[in-house]
Amino acid sequence: MRENVVWCMALAAVLAACNGKKAASEVDYAADSVFESSFGPSDSFNASSASLDEELPKRADELFDDFIFEFARLKKVRLERVEFPLLSVVRGDTVWLTEEQWKYESLFMDQDYYTVFYNDEEQMDLEKRTDLDKVDVEQIHLEKRWVKTCRFQRLKGEWRLTQESIRDFTAAEPLDKFMDFYRRFVSDAAFQQRSVSNPLRYVTTDPDDDFNTIEGTLDHDQWDAFKPQLPDGVITNIRYGQTYDNPDGMILVKAGISNGLMDILDFRKKDGEWKLVSYEN
Template sequence: MKRILLGILLFAFLISCGNNKTKTDPFAAITDMVDSVKYEVADTLQQVELKEEPKPTEADELFDDFIFSYASDETLQRQRTEFPLPYYNRDTPVKIEERFWKHDYFFTQQSYYTLLFDEEDELELVGDTTLKSVQVDWIYLKTRMVKRYYFERKRGMWMLEAINLREMEKGENEDFVEFYTHFVTDSVYQSKHISRPLQFITIDPDDEFSILETTLDVNQWYAFRPVMPADKLSNINYGQKNEDLSNTKILKVNGIGNGYSNLFYFRRRNGEWELYKYEDTSI
């Protein structure tokens, strides 16, 4: 009985198909639906890829603007880091995969950052918008280690390309760093390495739009002096020389979001470094 019923149904299906003027594929609708979904998925994935592709931002014009955005924004930091990232720990090269990367806040978790220059003219490099290569350093004073981040501007975007942790090399501020470390940790040594008198530049207390130029003796220096970094220094290499051969050094201490700005001018006389000018234009 079941066989007879199955035969009747099959016969009816064939007759109905034969009566149609246009033959149709019963699976065509399903095939079209699958193709449609497939193309929609591919379209969506392509849009996601395009969305995640890093693009230049206004902050890329000035490196200082970029580095603060890079340090503060974890998503941007991952987008602007070339993975796997080459990391040189002294003589041991490794590559950091993105999944092992930890957000690096640089100096944004402290109230200031520092810059080193050889000459006053080099201070203008900070605002240079044509830079293509910049290095950011951490200089660890006690261990004489330097951690350097290498940034390159490609397609209008700043990208971190490598990190190098190594001992400070001879000729790259080594002599000055040795002096500075002693200068900020030993008050007796400091007093012997301050010019007499010490040039002092600050904002006129009676007119905030005017600059006051005067001098300080050693006792006044100790009354006016700010806290100077004694553990580590940061430095952004915009293209300044930073050579041991230079007989002048400038340490710039910039506050982060607090209007703090100090400049310390050092010079080498008769083989000895001394602080000869101090500038405080904090607002």
């Protein structure tokens, strides 16, 4: 489990419906207000500890999680670590944004958690790797069924934002199919109750020993009392390289930003239906 404090961020470009490859000045920004309406005002994150002359720590480029925290916290770092003109692709249409046209939006800085989706437990170690050269930070809009992706690449030893894109959910993407289930799971109480295994495997920290866990089960009538706040609306996903080749399993990790808490929800498909089979906190 990660012990580092990690911050997720949202990077948004105001893009609209466009035909073919266009200059950013030709885009009708008012035609598609997905960024303003869903992500809030741009450049709204202000950390009291951040200053314009504060530098990126030398070790921040080793681990992506360390870099993304500084990128989100320091405006100076953001401007230094974006590849301009920035490639932005909205549903297949392309524009290039200059430094003056690009806008940063602090999507999840007001929240106390972020989320990551894995296909299995082995993938959960990917975040600790220091040899990654590409990481995608996604914002998944459950209700409108589209995904905003910010691609970061390590170029000459430095993490840089190299591309932004928006795509709609697709039938070919296993994670998208799961998201359709998850959207109903968090919004429909009766459906959620039917989708929790009975009994449910439950793992929690031993109150007498923080280094050990205890395992038991929860009955249906206990789920509401023990369940965490379930992420909904617009949720994050950090793709450190994990794939979703197994269409019958998904692990949701909800990690606290400042408190070190973590919830792990393991979903498995049984007889063609998704079930929450394990909950760990």
